[in-house]
Amino acid sequence: MEAAAPAIRTFSPSSSSSPSAGSRPSRLLAGAASRRPRALTAPPRPRAVASSRAPLVVSSPPPSAASGTPSPAHAKVDRSGRFCSPRAARELALMISYAACLEGTDVVRLFDRRISARREPGFVFDKASLLSYNHMSFGGGPLEVGTEEEAEKLTSQNEKDSANEAEVLSAPPKLVYNNFVLRLSRELLVAVASxxxxxxxxxxxxxxxxxxxxxxxxxxxxxxxxxxxxxxxxxxxxxxxxxxxxxxxxxxxxxxxxxxxxxxxxxxxxxxxxxxxxxxxxxxxxx
The missing domain is CATH 1.20.58 (Methane Monooxygenase Hydroxylase; Chain G, domain 1)
Incomplete structure (x- = not known):
């Protein structure tokens, strides 16, 4: 059953330490019109679509992850096995900002709540998924392939990449990001709010x-x-x-x-x- 479109609010630009920080929604844009938002808990990633039309030629290379060998240059993890790059901090800030706009809550308060949230009983996070995560993997246009087998292989790889990204982006931040990333992301969100x-x-x-x-x-x-x-x-x-x-x-x-x-x-x-x-x-x- 399709849910009714929620009222659109954004987080209050006032300081998160203010008692009334979430009491009034601010504008997303001046004169914003009401439309249905994308119902997502994390920003979406456009995926390549495999095509099997004849004649079939590979018009662009498949994602690098298709080889099954993650690229250390893209992993950006430290000795603790957590993301440590500014790119990761910006991604985290984007996810929190997006969620705050959908929830109509203060962005810094939401960040602090996510950071301090307790893990659900029995939750297990496989840190190997971080090595397969690629901050530089961009969506693109449809890929033309030569056979149905190649199309199925590419589609399967895309599904695995999407599942891996969903696991990483939905995991508790402290398991995914080191202290540098968490600190930088919070500083960015404080600046966004102010x-x-x-x-x-x-x-x-x-x-x-x-x-x-x-x-x-x-x-x-x-x-x-x-x-x-x-x-x-x-x-x-x-x-x-x-x-x-x-x-x-x-x-x-x-x-x-x-x-x-x-x-x-x-x-x-x-x-x-x-x-x-x-x-x-x-x-x-x-x-």
Missing amino acids: GWDKHVEIIDKIIPQTWKDEPVARILELCILHIAMAEMTSKGTPHKVVINEAVDLAKRFCDGGAPRVINGCLRTFVKDHVTIADASQPAESKA
């Missing part, structure tokens, strides 16, 4: 009209913009790095032309809102 209202106004001016008409269907994309803007203005990360990371997140978890749009929006943000502030800082420091 700059939410200001960035909402900017985002409403720079995104395409189609995104304004369907903001709920674009929660993931809007969360990526908020995280990137917050990192630029609060962490001092080079703009090119932040933009590249945001585009990669869009390639991984969004679909269609989202990566291109996010790239354009963030470049506009840097040009019109960040560079001016950066240029004024040296003058202020000399004064």
Whole structure:
């Protein structure tokens, strides 16, 4: 039975330490229209679709994981067997932001609640799944293959990859991410919350009209913009790095032309809102 579309709220931009932090929902966008959100507990990943039309030619290579050998360069795990890269911190921040928007709760409170949550009795997490997880695996267009056997093999591999990702993304964060990642992710979310209202106004001016008409269907994309803007203005990360990371997140978890749009929006943000502030800082420091 299909559930009724929930009321759309986002987390309050006020500090998570405030008693009324979750008392009032803030806007996802100015003048947001109500649409059904994607009912997901974690951001989706577009999967390649195998085609068996004749004549059949492989138009692009299958995912690297199809070889069965995980790439250490992509694993990014430390000696404790947990993710340790900034990319993992941004992914975690995106998942928490997305869930907070769907739940209408404060993003930092939700993060803290997820971190401190107790494991269910009998829960077992296989850390080997982290080695098979690839932060740089992007969805793409359909793949044409030569035989039905190749199509079935590719489909089976995609299903295994999706199941592995679901296990990793739904596991308790402390089992998946080391302290550096958890700390960085929380810092990003604090910055997102503190700059939410200001960035909402900017985002409403720079995104395409189609995104304004369907903001709920674009929660993931809007969360990526908020995280990137917050990192630029609060962490001092080079703009090119932040933009590249945001585009990669869009390639991984969004679909269609989202990566291109996010790239354009963030470049506009840097040009019109960040560079001016950066240029004024040296003058202020000399004064």
